[in-house]
Amino acid sequence: MTANMLSYLMFNRFQMSTPAYREAKNRLSDMDWNTSVQNLLNWADKGAMQLNKLIPALKKIALQDGANVNVDETWLRYHAYNKKRKTYMWCLVNRKARIVIFFYEDTTDDEGVQKHGGRNRNVLKEFLGDAKIKSLQSDGYNVYMYLDNELMDIEHLCCLAHARTKFKYAFDQGSLQARIFLELIGKLYGMEDTYRRERLTADEIYHRRNSKETTEIIDRIRTELYDLLANPDESRSELMSKALNYLKNFWNQIFAYRNDGEYSIDNMAAERAIRPITVQRKNS
Numbered sequence: 001m002t003a004n005m006l007s008y009l010m011f012n013r014f015q016m017s018t019p020a021y022r023e024a025k026n027r028l029s030d031m032d033w034n035t036s037v038q039n040l041l042n043w044a045d046k047g048a049m050q051l052n053k054l055i056p057a058l059k060k061i062a063l064q065d066g067a068n069v070n071v072d073e074t075w076l077r078y079h080a081y082n083k084k085r086k087t088y089m090w091c092l093v094n095r096k097a098r099i100v101i102f103f104y105e106d107t108t109d110d111e112g113v114q115k116h117g118g119r120n121r122n123v124l125k126e127f128l129g130d131a132k133i134k135s136l137q138s139d140g141y142n143v144y145m146y147l148d149n150e151l152m153d154i155e156h157l158c159c160l161a162h163a164r165t166k167f168k169y170a171f172d173q174g175s176l177q178a179r180i181f182l183e184l185i186g187k188l189y190g191m192e193d194t195y196r197r198e199r200l201t202a203d204e205i206y207h208r209r210n211s212k213e214t215t216e217i218i219d220r221i222r223t224e225l226y227d228l229l230a231n232p233d234e235s236r237s238e239l240m241s242k243a244l245n246y247l248k249n250f251w252n253q254i255f256a257y258r259n260d261g262e263y264s265i266d267n268m269a270a271e272r273a274i275r276p277i278t279v280q281r282k283n284s
Contacts (some may be wrong), residue, residue: 006188020044062094063131065269068138068262069094072270073119074278089120091128091274095264100273103127133258137267140250158253160185161266166243175240177228181247184221188214202261209258218255221247 020040062069070093076082092101105123137157164185171178192212195205207212225247230237247254257263 004057047136058099061097062099065132067133070270072274074274076281091270091271093269094172095269136189156253157256158250159267160254166246170240170243175237180224187217205261
């Protein structure tokens, strides 16, 4: 692989979905790097061939027995036969191994219609294969929650950051009842920051997460949640109702992070990894 080819692949990592002609005409020319569109396309094709040889090795490490993984997905557009199509890119992160893998597969629905870059659970099941991972953390999308028929031993975790964000949206729209949830969740995140600063071991983190102080905070969240659900309020905003229902529906999965000191309180590892795609999509 030439130096120019490698440089282009590294550069293109942060310019996903950008047409080659735009890179050649604008971005690369601004860097005094003059090359043809065909060169960029050839480099990408040759680079993909080399990277495809690396994926199996990375996948073997990322999905080793007992691994804890974070998964997320997002949509993007691509051009095919002079048409714009919608596809889904998936992202799997093994934080301990420091590996991030992006993947997508074409799937077929129940009626035999092919879906380009599908979002159904077959994509994830195909990628995981017979891996014996320990846990899978996500944002609560149903695809992640119903893999048990195939992978009985996986512990499903959801994302406390998603719950916090929903309450933040509700609070910003005037739902003052969301304040207490933001304050209590903020205390849990403050504890996680302390664990990182003190560089605690997984066992120490496990005991701290199950301490009396942590349990009291979570019990307070539960009490506030069920008090509000037991007293419907017609003036309650839709955003607040969604935040309460998300917390209730995924309660066990959200607080399953307490079951192991190596688990994460949220799914931000995958969220951060996939963010360049979402940013590029919005900018485009």
